[in-house]
Amino acid sequence: MKIPRRFLPSLAALSAFEAAARTGSVTAAAAELNLTQSAVSRQIKLLEQQLEVPLFWRERQSIRLTAAGHAYAREIRVTLEHIGAASMNLRANPSGGTINLAVLPTFGTNWLVPRLPKFMKAHPDVTINLVTQQAPFDFRTKSLDAAIHYGTGTWPGTECIFLCADVVTPFCSPEMQKQYSFRQPMDLRKAPLLHLKSRPDAWEQWLGYNSVPFDSVRGMLFDQWNTAGAAAAAGLGVALLPAFLFEEQLKNSSLVCALDRPMLTAGGYHLFWPTDRADYPPLLSLRQWLADECSSIL
Template sequence: MLTPRRFLPPIAHLQAFEAAARMSSITTAARELNLTQSAVSRQIKALEDLLEVELFYRERQTIRLTPGGEAYAREVRDALKKISTASLNLRANPFGGTLNLAVLPTFGARWLAPRLPSFLAQHPGTTLNLVTRLTAFDFRLEAMDAAIYHGTGDWPGAQTHRLRDEYVVPACSPALLERYRFEAPADLRKAPLLHITTRPDAWERWLRLHNAPAEQVQGMLFDQFSTLAQVARAGLGVALLPAFLIEEELRTGQLVRALDLPMQTAEAYYLAWPEDRADHPPLTAFRDWIDAEISADTNIHN
């Protein structure tokens, strides 16, 4: 069934409206779009006539979004962004085969990126676009084909595939280990403990697992493992870090295990995708490839 034309306004009308809504100014919107003020005003008025809805309050020389206009502006902005992204993807790979993947920053930089040449060599027709995300998001609002995240595998509206478990180890600089000479889990309470916002209770869980006092565990807080690892390297405290993400630091001695007592976290790493992308060829190829890479990586370190 065809959508009535009034609900599919011309792109020029929508661009003029979105720019004016974002800047709260016809003049500034006209400058951005390289149009005259009257042209932008006419396009917005044409859009209002088409929708039969007033989008702005007009007060002397200023404009202000109506409540309906404000909600419509958000939707239009997202729609224009999706169209722009689709056009860029098509231009980058006119024969198709694009995979838009959201990935955790440290996982992407430390584990995934060094291995991507292997994937692209095996699939030369595929274009892979990466963006970083710290948390899960709504696939309906983000133009992503898939995402790699850490959690329980419960992502509403998405299918998930478990990639690997996570084991964290207490790590610190050699100088800090020399200073405190940890011998038992409780000894770590004498040193500053560093925390990650995505695992706020990690230290309490580790301490309880190893029968050490777990009350009032305080310390510096960070939002990414890469920053946390750098601060631990600088000797500012002990951090619980995923062992597979700090292999280089452990190998070179920039970080050492404060105690060789790992803990498996309750969550794991997952590949997730919207249900309507399950059979997208680049996604199925990536899913098979990353499974093989993780299997090989796990076998090496077991």
């Protein structure tokens, strides 16, 4: 449905309002936009007249968002961010072959980035912009074409392909392995155990899987695989890690297998994309490349 022109404010007016709403100051908004205070005030007034809704309460030398203004600012901020991102992407790659890809930090740093040169060589016309984030990605509020995430493969409003299973194994430093001489699962209870914030019950699952009795499992808590792996390499404890994300550390022996007892978790790594991006040519190329690359992960 075509929106009547009277409901489409100018970009200048929207930018002035968003900056003033975010900073809480016409002066700060003017400095940010490189405009005069009167120019910013004029744009906001024009916007209020066009919408026929007051967006700010004016109190002496200060401004305060009305309830309507607060809701409107939140909505248009997302749109302005999308416009800005689209403009930057187009400038970076005028041919339009850009993919905004969200990825989990350790997956991106340790596995994806080292392999991206192969993709870029095969697809020199495609530019990939990476965004790292631990929390689930919302395609409705972010300018993203796809996301690599851990889970069960269900995400409303999206399609996905399975990339690889998630198999975790106890790893530690060579010194810790020598100190404790791990021989059976029960031996790991003698050592400090390191935990990942997003999977707080992973050790309980592993101990139960290996028939090791326990009351509670305590230890240091980390928010990312990388920091948990670094802590294990530093001798702070034993961490349950996916081997494919720590290939370099295993190769140089800063991490060693504490006990060869891998466990398949309930989730896996998937590539998700919004349904309306399913036929986007650069994304089709990335999907096929990722599927081929991940086929070798054990």
